[in-house]
Amino acid sequence: MDLITLIKKEVREQEGYRADIVPSRAKMDANESPFSLPSALKKELFDKMQNISLNRYPEPGAPLIRKRFAGYYGVADDMIMIGNxxxxxxxILCTALVNSSSVVMVPVPTFVMYKIIASSSGHRVAEVPLSTSFDLDLPAMLSRIAEDAPVLTFLSYPNxxxxxxxxxxSIATIIEASRGIVVVDEAYGSFAGKTLLPLLKKYENLVILKTLSKVGLAAIRMGxxxxxxxLVRELDKVRLPYNINTLSQVAAGFYLDHIDTFLGQTGDIIASxxxxxxxxxxxxxxxxxxxxANFIFFSCDFDTDHIYSLLAQEGILIKNLNSPGVLKNCMRVTVGNREENQEFLKTIKKILLK
Ligand SMILES: Cc1ncc(COP(=O)(O)O)c(C=O)c1O
Structure with a gap:
């Protein structure tokens, strides 16, 4: 019996998301925050965690956290849903939406998970190249909307x-032209100092995503x-009941209790x-x-596969984006702490001078 034939064609045909685990002294490849919690705060958080009943399931839907973050984002409690x-x-968005040959539209290049998840959930993915200045190609996106009527469009803001x-x-024009849902993913919004949250009052087909992964709490998985x-009511039916574990719920509350510390770190990252x-x-x-955002995208006049390996050999891990087309010899480096940034600069200069 060939078990592989039981796997959906869309799954078999893709590579999947690869997060390489390479030992490094400066990890600057995954757009995480370089700062861990100050030790007094860490102790306070771990003290709180001691009160958790590990034998009990977490509260389904994390109602307390939902309420607190609704307040933080200035929206009603029933407008927010929490994900791992x-x-x-x-x-959840890709699972809940109709998928008999429906289309999910994404500009490219963008966050690769949109395509991976959309195609594994049975959607056809329409990829629309960005303009040469990496802005949305509005005429091209509008003509895809007219032709394919995407059920979902993902826009990473910043991208x-x-x-x-x-x-x-352009984003507003796309929302207005779409009969499907437009998702504005603000994973890096804190570093841009802007948000499209106010547009929720104007458009009923707009959804905004946020995460704590880029602002100091990637380990707790909180989106x-x-x-x-x-819409949130319907999507919530697809969410697994206990998707947010209790330790993460406590840590998310702690984030808001100490928001000034986390915002201070964000400010430091922007300056660096x-x-x-x-x-x-x-x-x-x-x-x-x-x-x-909290990373820098750059192109090189040299072969970045080679630069990537030499940096990795020296313990500096950044993202090599090199692939045919607009990403030819392109790389992305996450802003690290000041020491990591200096080490990265020193090492890349040494490599390029060789
Ligand atoms: C644009 C964008 N959206 C979402 C995510 C995923 O975030 P999370 O860690 O909350 O799943 C990432 C992670 O790199 C991202 O770059």
Whole structure:
């Protein structure tokens, strides 16, 4: 019996998401925060965790956290739903929406999980290349909307890996033209200092995603979907009952209790990002782009497969995006702490001077 034939064609044909586990001294490849909690806060959090009844299931739907984050984002409690990272919310969206040959539209390049999840859930994926300045190609997207009527469109704001925020006007035009749901994924929104949350009042087909993964708590897997209550109610039926474990619920509450500390770290990352960008601009053959996120996207005049390996050999892990087309010899480096940024700069300069 060939078990593999039981696997959906869409699953068999894809590579899947690969998160390499490579030992490193500077981990600058996954857009996490470089800062761990100050030790006094860590102790406070672990003390709180001692009161958890590990023999009991978590509270389904994490109602307390849902309420607190609704307040934080300035929306009604029934507009928010919590996922095991925003990845799970992307999966819930793709699972719940009609899929008999329906289309999910994504600009490319963008966060690869949209395509992986959409195609494994049976959707056809329409990929629309970004313009040469990495903004949305509005005429191309509008014509796909007219032809394919996508049930879902994913827009990362800021976009990964290109690090920019798409034009707000183009996003609004896409929402207005769509009969499906437009998801604005603000995973990196804190580093851009802007949000499209106010547009929720205007558009009933808009959904916004947020996550704590980029602002210091990647380990707890905490993502938020914010949208109209009628839609959230339906999507919530697909959520597994105990998707958010109790330890993560406690840690998410702790995030809001100590929001100033976390926002301070975000401020530090933004300041370091600008320093790192200026330093990269000075390296011959390296062309960094403006960043609204916690990482810098850059192209190189050299083979980045080679640069990636040499950096990894020196314990510096960044993301090699090299592939035919617009990402040819492109890389993405997460803003690290000041020491990591210096080590990365020193090492890449040494490699390029060889
Ligand atoms: C644009 C974007 N959205 C969502 C995610 C996933 O976030 P989470 O860790 O909350 O699943 C990522 C992670 O890299 C991302 O880059």
């Amino acid at each position: 990272g925003s990845d799970e919310l992307i999966q 990964s890996p290109t690090s920019n925020c798409f034009s707000e006007k 938020f979907l914010i949208g109209p209550p009628t 990002r600008e320093e790192l960008l200026r330093a990269l601009e000075k390296i011959r053959g390296v062309h960094p782009y403006h960043s609204d």
